Amino acid sequence: MSDAIKTYDSISELYASFGGKLEQDVDFTIHRNEELSPNYPVKSPLFRTSYYTVLILRQGRGRYLIDDQSYVTRDNTIFFSNPGHVKGFEVYETLQGYIITFSESFLKQYVHENIFDEFPFLIAEVAPPSYPEREIFQIFDDLGGLLLHEYQSDSAYKYKVIGCLTVVLLLKIKERFWKAYDPLTEALTSSDITLTFKRNLEAHFRDLLASKCDRLFQVQDYAQAQYLHPNYFSTVIKYKTGKSVNSWIAEKTIAEAKALLARSSESVQEIAFRLGFKNASHFSRFFKKHIGLSPLSFRQSLSSVSNPDP
Missing domain, CATH: 1.10.10.60 (Homeodomain-like)
Incomplete structure (x- = not known):
């Protein structure tokens, strides 16, 4: 099966395989979900990625596949996935929210050189989605808005600011969902x-x-x-x-x-x-x-x- 599964090094490369086009000049992206897939329902082929993904889904329905597991995506979903796994997705209705991607090299350049010491969940092998209450979800939704605003700006400090906001995003993910995670225990x-x-x-x-x-x-x-x-x-x-x-x-x-x-x-x-x-x-x-x-x-x-x- 693995011979038929392509590995993508960026979300722009993945999106191009579906016939779309995304501009990307560094190993970080953030896009509105509703801008990526105009036609529904959508079902992707299986694929792998060499980058991390954070999905902040305010509204919508679908399903996310990772290895042999299937997870439901619905209103107020936060989903984190890391590189290497076999993935796929199905979207049943318009998704609203943000999809954020970044590479290990981006994290080490703009966040922290020893990124895995600070955020060990980045090497987690099992990462089911979270469905927080609206108040908690709003924190992540607001962070997505700030990241998108900076991503679309022409600021000379653009990626330094994005790096700082990514630290906040990762800290909030760690605080809410991975506070007790220990890779050795896993x-x-x-x-x-x-x-x-x-x-x-x-x-x-x-x-x-x-x-x-x-x-x-x-x-x-x-x-x-x-x-x-x-x-x-x-x-x-x-x-x-x-x-x-x-x-x-x-x-x-x-x-x-x-x-x-x-x-x-x-x-x-x-x-x-x-x-x-x-x-x-x-x-x-x-x-x-x-x-x-x-x-x-x-x-x-x-x-x-x-x-x-x-």
């Missing part, structure tokens, strides 16, 4: 990105050892397998497992290398090639860095343990 219950990464890691090493692959996958390979930006993917794995992607790859590589050195009679060079290294010297340096012994010394130490001197 990881203990359900973390699709983490679980998929671990499965892909195991599958890749099976392919290496079966000579179905001749190179060791890096962060970008595992991120691409889930249609995620490498920075975002790395952040999710680090937050939810306590270890970086490179640490997972290194630990798995060392574990397989130890097993081959202990169980097989292959040379160090042959083992290096089986594990995706281009040359034995690179493998030896990598192994010694993590173990403190060269591969040959490690193998000899095993022999001395199993065959002690009389």
Whole structure:
């Protein structure tokens, strides 16, 4: 199914796929929902995005799909979604409100360099919509109006102001809907990105050892397998497992290398090639860095343990 699902890097690119046109010069947009889809009902194909979306829906009816979940959109809906998921939507009647999109790079440039520390819900994997009371919803509706006004302005401080208003928006989302969110707690219950990464890691090493692959996958390979930006993917794995992607790859590589050195009679060079290294010297340096012994010394130490001197 994933081969037929396109990933869009901006809402203008997504909208163009539906035959529309949106101007966009930075990785932030805000539009009135009622201006985007003149004809109803509307049903989108499935797609992925590499940006965040906040939907502030004052009025209207529809349905939003994310992975295998379906959520109702109705009056006074606030919906947040992050990159990477398979998405789709159905709109049954005119939507009124705002749709806001922004990228990780925009957040780091205009909001905060360590954005995930301040707003950990940005890596949440489960984000159902919220249906706040009208008084609470009005806060978000007003913020949408302020953001749109600034977005349409010619101010020299336009994006700095938008960055400040985005901070307020994220703080209000955190305060009202994600105050107690802890990515590590979510990881203990359900973390699709983490679980998929671990499965892909195991599958890749099976392919290496079966000579179905001749190179060791890096962060970008595992991120691409889930249609995620490498920075975002790395952040999710680090937050939810306590270890970086490179640490997972290194630990798995060392574990397989130890097993081959202990169980097989292959040379160090042959083992290096089986594990995706281009040359034995690179493998030896990598192994010694993590173990403190060269591969040959490690193998000899095993022999001395199993065959002690009389």
